[in-house]
Amino acid sequence: METEAVAQLIRAGIPNAEVQVSGDGSHFEALIVSEVFEGLTPIKRQRLVMETVKTQIASGELHALSIKTQTPAQHAGSGVC
Numbered sequence: 001m002e003t004e005a006v007a008q009l010i011r012a013g014i015p016n017a018e019v020q021v022s023g024d025g026s027h028f029e030a031l032i033v034s035e036v037f038e039g040l041t042p043i044k045r046q047r048l049v050m051e052t053v054k055t056q057i058a059s060g061e062l063h064a065l066s067i068k069t070q071t072p073a074q075h076a077g078s079g080v081c
Contacts, residue, residue, distance in 0.1 A: 001062055013052030026063035033075040045069040
């Protein structure tokens, strides 16, 4: 898979999210910033993101996805672009 394909899957499942993905074809890292994460526990945030790529994980097309989630307020204070 390409990084942009992974990003598009996440964006489709979490509309209006800011998504940055890096990786090498089967192992990816994603930073997702969305208001939807407000008030959710870290595990609920992870599950929400994993739901967007579950078909690709199940098929083996996507082997591993490391996820970092932030609300817009957390992102603004993180210094991460």
